[in-house]
Amino acid sequence: MFTMGIDIGSTACKCIILQDGNQIAARAIVPLGTGTNGPQNVFAEALAKLSLSRSDLSRILVTGYGRFTFDEADNQKSELSCHAKGISFLMPTARTIIDIGGQDIKALRVNARGMLENFVMNDKCAAGTGKFLDVMAGILNVKTEQLGEIAENAKDEVSISNTCTVFAESEVISKLSSNVRIEDLVAGIHRSVAKRVASLVFRNGIVPEVAMSGGVALNRGVVRALGQELKTEIKTHPDCQLVGALGAALFAYEEWNKTRLA
Ligand code: ADP
Secondary structure, eight states: OEEEEEEEOSSOEEEEEEETTTEEEEEEEESOOTTSSHHHHHHHHHHHHTTOOGGGEEEEEEESTTGGGOTTOSEEOOHHHHHHHHHHHHOTTOOEEEEEOSSOEEEEEEOTTSOEEEEEEOOSOOTTSHHHHHHHHHHHTSOGGGHHHHHTTOSSOOOOOOOSHHHHHHHHHHHHHTTOOHHHHHHHHHHHHHHHHHHHHHHHOOOSSEEEESGGGGOHHHHHHHHHHHTSOEEOOTTGGGHHHHHHHHHHHHHHHHHHHO
16 A cells, blocks of 8 residues: 655655555655645656556645645645654664755754654744755856765865855855855855754754754765764765655554554
């Protein structure tokens, strides 16, 4: 039997189809957020990968910022619970999760049963988020996906003094015009994100092991800089951006099981 979890984020939609509650059968990521065709597209893409239709799915659970906007859903659940659930499936020894998405940062503490113990979130500001990195990549005329690799060749990291995205944008433009190496600038951008995120994570305390989820965890430059700021090893997983969708699919399975046994 199959259950589906969809994470409708601010920037991207993610989908997981789970087989028998314990095996990832299909994954899909569409770089469009809530209020777009992203939810429908990611839903269709995941079904197509297994040549399934809606009627083959026993239950669909939706999470994320846009979770109340998808009509096919059987239920919705908060991102925090779904992230805790998803991470404990992928990385059962993680106790602190740092999730950096398109527009927010969350630091979560989870127990050994994958249940959320507490969390902190950023205020409504793009600093330190995927949006900040996307804006900087735009100025540098590179893709966000390339930033991690570019920073590997940094020699003399450039310090970015403005945290605010708008001011940092002007600062990066002015540094670019003063012939700073792009690699050093990108390393400085990652440092700025890491410092911002670390200040939030410290508020919630760090219990090892520490794992990162969300799309920004795919940027190894940010992961490295954040590990240095927190003075701890940070674990990631190739499915880090799909953690919320995975958690939703796992909850969908639990709910289906309860209805079946009731
Ligand atoms: P949300 O759930 O808020 O929509 P995600 O967790 O999907 O956000 O993360 C989206 C962000 O992840 C993007 O803004 C982008 O900065 C970053 N991102 C996505 N894919 C990659 C990648 N391959 N490499 C580096 N960063 C990425």
